[in-house]
Amino acid sequence: QAVLTQPSSLSASPGTSASLTCTLRSGINVGTYTIYWYQQKPGSPPQYLLRYKSDSDKQRGSGVPSRFSGSKDASANAGILLISGLQSEDEADYYCMIWHSSAVVFGGGTKLTVL
Amino acid sequence: QVQLVQSGSELKEPGASVKVSCKASGYTFTSNAINWVRQAPGQGLEWMGWINTDTRNPTYAQGFTGRFVFSLDTSVRTAYLHISSLEAEDTAVYYCARGVGFCSVGSCSFDPWGQGTLVTVSS
Numbered sequence: 001q002a003v004l005t006q007p008s009s010l011s012a013s014p015g016t017s018a019s020l021t022c023t024l025r026s027g028i029n030v031g032t033y034t035i036y037w038y039q040q041k042p043g044s045p046p047q048y049l050l051r052y053k054s055d056s057d058k059q060r061g062s063g064v065p066s067r068f069s070g071s072k073d074a075s076a077n078a079g080i081l082l083i084s085g086l087q088s089e090d091e092a093d094y095y096c097m098i099w100h101s102s103a104v105v106f107g108g109g110t111k112l113t114v115l
Numbered sequence: 116q117v118q119l120v121q122s123g124s125e126l127k128e129p130g131a132s133v134k135v136s137c138k139a140s141g142y143t144f145t146s147n148a149i150n151w152v153r154q155a156p157g158q159g160l161e162w163m164g165w166i167n168t169d170t171r172n173p174t175y176a177q178g179f180t181g182r183f184v185f186s187l188d189t190s191v192r193t194a195y196l197h198i199s200s201l202e203a204e205d206t207a208v209y210y211c212a213r214g215v216g217f218c219s220v221g222s223c224s225f226d227p228w229g230q231g232t233l234v235t236v237s238s
Binding site for chain 2: 034036038040045046047048051061062095097100102103104105106107108109
């Protein structure tokens with residue numbers, strides 16, 4: 001079982017909200033981890049969006065719109081990237097990341113389609 | 116502004132070696148780690164490891180020991196990724212990324228990223 005699991009794709013309409021999940025493997029408690037999120041558009045490098053550990057320990061990257069926010073669902077053992085007021089420019093691949101046992105693990109990525 | 120600029124695309128034959136460069140600007144080079152990330156065609160991101168730009172100590176991820184070497188030339192603010200004995204499976208885009216925070220204790224984000232260097236291994 002992968003350390004981080006992301007749905008491979010998600011579709012949402014412009015103006016609505018999209019909730020992208022990053023589920024941690026059973027036995028790895030999401031509460032103890034900082035979840036990092038990156039956006040990658042075709043032909044471009046990933047860009048840092050934000051990190052979220054708790055409501056008191058979070059940070060959005062420089063220039064990242066407030067439409068992007070992070071949270072956790074402890075019951076699902078998952079980190080969540082919420083994008084509100086979806087725009088066509090939000091269409092991209094989104095990757096979550098954690099530091100686990102002194103190594104970086106990326107999720108497999110979610111392709112977000114805005115249509 | 117903070118920027119990482121990588122060297123251009125490379126086409127190599129199997130068994131050859133390649134050196135990818137990552138030149139930093141806009142910040143104190145030795146204040147932040149440099150991480151390396153691989154992305155095979157159509158695939159996700161894979162962390163290769165990082166190098167402490169102050170101590171020069173490299174840390175390699177599982178699967179990236181032996182043929183992969185991280186190095187620095189601090190006089191020109193540049194990090195390098197050297198890959199030897201290239202295999203077709205090494206065909207990928209290689210990214211460098213600045214570590215922001217404390218990579219040494221497993222708490223840093225990657226920001227910004229270089230533009231990527233495509234390494235193609237083919238006979």
